[in-house]
Amino acid sequence: MSDSEQDENAAGDADSQDDGVGWLPAVLAFGLLLTAALFVCCGVSTYFLYQKRVELAARTLSGHTIPTIEQSQLEPEDKQAIVEMLGRVVEDAEAGRLENWQAGGVMNRLTRIPILEWGDLAAVEALIQSDSGFDEPAKQEAVTQIKRLRQAITTGTATSFDINEVVAPVLVEDQSLRGRSLASSPTTEQLQEVVTRARLVADRDQVSGRPRSQPSIVELVQREIEAGRIEGSK
Numbered sequence: 282m283s284d285s286e287q288d289e290n291a292a293g294d295a296d297s298q299d300d301g302v303g304w305l306p307a308v309l310a311f312g313l314l315l316t317a318a319l320f321v322c323c324g325v326s327t328y329f330l331y332q333k334r335v336e337l338a339a340r341t342l343s344g345h346t347i348p349t350i351e352q353s354q355l356e357p358e359d360k361q362a363i364v365e366m367l368g369r370v371v372e373d374a375e376a377g378r379l380e381n382w383q384a385g386g387v388m389n390r391l392t393r394i395p396i397l398e399w400g401d402l403a404a405v406e407a408l409i410q411s412d413s414g415f416d417e418p419a420k421q422e423a424v425t426q427i428k429r430l431r432q433a434i435t436t437g438t439a440t441s442f443d444i445n446e447v448v449a450p451v452l453v454e455d456q457s458l459r460g461r462s463l464a465s466s467p468t469t470e471q472l473q474e475v476v477t478r479a480r481l482v483a484d485r486d487q488v489s490g491r492p493r494s495q496p497s498i499v500e501l502v503q504r505e506i507e508a509g510r511i512e513g514s515k
Contacts, residue, residue, distance in 0.1 A: 343371050387510065390514070393442075398447070406424065430444070432496050433488050439482050443482050
């Protein structure tokens with residue numbers, strides 16, 4: 282190869298390298314600008330959502346939470362009391378008597394309360410009492426463990442995330458607002474698994490083996506709504 286050809290090849294290689302380096306800063310700059318734009322968009326969206334928490338709370342409670350509770354397994358008197366309490370929150374929100382931080386606090390606390398699962402536990406307890414697969418000692422043990430679990434719920438140590446796992450063996454997916462409901466005919470083994478999980482959660486939270494007080498879901502909901510209004514999020 283002649284000297285002139287070598288010089289031309291070398292010049293071509295140099296041009297190719299220069300072109301590659303020339304694009305890199307532009308690509309990096311574009312990437313930085315895109316990242317900055319995304320951060321700005323996220324920040325603006327978060328700000329507007331923060332400012333709309335009262336409106337979002339009212340819509341969520343009236344459009345989903347209250348109707349779902351009305352379809353739940355809760356005792357009728359408990360259901361009515363909780364629906365009335367949540368209805369008052371909606372009224373206050375719509376009347377401007379609730380600030381954004383209060384609405385956020387109430388909703389944050391409500392999501393941690395296993396209101397629907399409380400009704401599931403009552404239904405499970407009734408099914409166990411009518412299940413011939415449980416002898417009398419086993420039935421009494423189920424009552425004790427479910428009561429211990431309810432105690433853990435009312436003291437705030439067990440949340441909806443825990444109780445979801447406890448009742449999962451007897452729930453099936455459906456087209457309800459909740460998206461699942463209690464199975465129509467759970468097996469003895471499934472019911473026993475709920476009792477076992479209830480005991481494990483109660484043991485974890487160091488609940489007394491035989492709690493004397495009768496836990497109340499209505500009192501818990503009322504307490505957390507009031508705390509959300511006064512203290513905000515938990």
